[in-house]
């Protein structure tokens with residue numbers, strides 16, 4: 001039985017990855033941060049098979065302890081402060097967690113492996129946010145990185161550190177450059193879930209409008225459940241490498257609004273959307289579209305859920321959740 005350690009297990013990707021690994025017969029350990037973390041209950045309820053360990057990716061000693069208990073064959077570093085807008089207000093904290101945190105997990109992995117670096121494989125959750133002011137369309141593994149947010153800068157550090165551990169120590173360390181990936185489990189601060197939750201509430205007469213920022217930004221949105229499978233496939237390869245994980249399609253926030261509103265029978269949404277300067281960013285990433293050719297050819301990975309299906313799935317889940325909350 002293989003053993004896996006997941007940091008960031010409380011997030012949407014942590015939950016989907018736990019389900020995937022448990023279904024493959026892994027013994028799964030999840031690292032939970034902080035005292036009495038309110039999300040621990042969510043993990044226990046959603047993936048009861050996961051064994052929870054206490055630790056923090058900013059605290060190397062706690063990681064060493066967690067590695068000692070989990071004795072992992074595979075380490076998935078998903079832990080991060082992941083909300084881009086928040087990173088301008090908390091740049092130092094974001095660089096400590098999302099950037100330096102990667103170095104801590106890599107170092108804990110190296111110390112745990114000791115003389116036998118081949119005993120453990122490492123996955124780093126890199127991000128398309130690293131492409132920022134994009135230098136190629138579509139973006140691929142070789143595209144120059146030009147991050148536009150403190151979050152993006154921190155992810156670039158983690159990405160290059162992962163490559164450096166691979167090159168310096170021969171560690172099986174892979175980096176998945178994941179484009180935006182969403183699901184009904186997505187936090188409501190991200191634009192897809194913010195929209196689908198609001199659309200559900202508007203359709204039920206619980207809310208009149210939604211306030212948003214830039215409606216013209218374009219993203220390559222996929223389904224998080226598909227993307228965790230790509231993470232796992234990376235660690236099953238003979239050689240570690242970097243992979244773009246994306247759908248190869250891009251859509252604007254306006255198109256997201258079109259699909260979400262039309263799914264509840266509202267075709268003209270203009271009067272229900274307010275543009276609020278508070279939600280504009282100091283520097284925007286205007287266009288993301290990934291080229292997943294390498295992942296398709298080497299990992300035999302393709303996304304199963306398309307944009308329309310994804311948005312409809314999220315709207316339906318939010319309508320059901322809002323009805324339940326409203327006691328209908």
Ligand code: G4F
Nearest residue numbers: 082084127128129179180189190191192212213214217279
């Ligand atoms: O949903 P978002 O907050 O995601 P963003 O910034 O693209 O980052 C997500 O994807 C990255 C992968 O590229 C991850 F690394 C990262 O951790 C995260 O998961 O915003 C998407 C777009 C932006 O252009 C933003 O300006 O939506 C635009 N937007 C417009 N109005 C809004 C809003 N975003 C949010 N969160 N809230 C708004 O009201």
